[in-house]
Amino acid sequence: MAKILVVEDDNQLRHNIVEQLELNNHEVRSAKNGVQALEVIQTFSPNLILCDIMMPEMDGISFIRAIKSDPYYSYIPFIFLTAKVAQQDLIQGLEEGAVDYLPKPFLHKELLLKVNNITNQQRELVVRQLQQSIADEEPDFQFAKQFTELLERHFSNAALTAEQMAEEVNMSLSAMQRTIKKNFQSNFSEMLKEYRLQKATNYLTQTDHSIQWVADRCGFSSLSYFSYCFKEAYQVPPLQFRANNQLSANNK
Template sequence: MAKVLVVEDEEQLRLNISEQLELDNHEVGSAMNGAEALALLSSFTPDLILCDIMMPEMDGIEFIRAIKRSVLYRSIPLIFLTAKVSQQDMLQGLEEGAIDYLQKPFLHKELLLKVNNIINQQKDLLIHQLQKTVASEEADFQFIRQFTEQLERNFANSSFTIDQMAEAMNMSLSTLQRNLKRYFQRGFGEIIREYRLLKAAEYLIQTDQSLQWIASRCGFSSLSYFSSSFKEANQISPLRFRQNNQSNGLPT
């Protein structure tokens, strides 16, 4: 079932179209001109609009121009209903954003086929978009998980390079660099340095190992480099960091 808005100034035709759509299990809203239809959109947002062209107050062309200016309604597909239409008028309607025409008089079967084809196409498109989103999110999760696993395995290796990371993840260097910028907004060197410093903070709090042992265990080539890097990142020396956390009663 879908929501269809019928905009038609001829009352009997409007009622007939609405009845046929309701018998086909669609929810129907109706208006007698474009101005009335615009006012209705805030309370009845349709999946499809069927709209006459020649109407009082606001005709179909004015109406479609109005909805195409709206962020909320511009994506709603619209089919024009018309008794007489020249090729020039038809092209104008298509240029304004209509997706099709139904020429009066039309068969009810033709109406229902066009309505249902468009609605089913919209549903298929939505499903396709959702599937792409899920697949993209799954790929995002897999990359981050795999990258984090490799960091955990290799952070202690002071000579571990981005080329080795790319090889471990079975991807090209350019692809890895592009993904790091996308997901972390930083380069490999900065990311692995931050990871090593986080691991060092854990060791400082949770163990009584020496600073030299922690520096080596976390992939820093020297104690002095570790100490300066830690202080730069945390505005406190590793020794003071340990003392402060011990004084706060955290495990050592």
């Protein structure tokens, strides 16, 4: 599941996009122009912004400039939704930092594929950046090392909270979340879930323990929630993932 902000002045189109994304298990907020979107983003940190270009009060170009000028939000990728298909309009949007365009009218399947491709890449990047920051001894090496060690120590604890982790790294909760955001473009809950799922793939492919055992060992509060998160991340249920990987190993 990704967090997505939809900025579109057409009420029906905005409603349709939000509905399609929510049906695909994304968490969605919406706004009808850039002014509203700037208010929404104060309390909702999206992984992706879908934005119309021609809107009242603040159009898409002005909005992306505002976002890209703020270092706290500048990393968020944009997909522009637009009826303007002139070459210079497309170039302008890309020059401002958009990663893609969807000319109106567009197929909802095409939108969902683009959204899923971008958010899946973000999820994979979180783990790679965590590993790379340790390997390269980046400026926040000590934090990354300590944070990873604590994830390894506590990932099995289903009751683990961000407050407990902040106390362990000797930071306030807000300071820890800012440091995680700065280094990994993520937050504590997303990092913890991703780490647990990575451990789960190891247990599924390297042991014959039951799915219930894997869920419990990886800190998931219930088997159903574990199965839901796993399928959301890897597109197949845990048992099918195990069978697929065992089959691949047998074919080598």
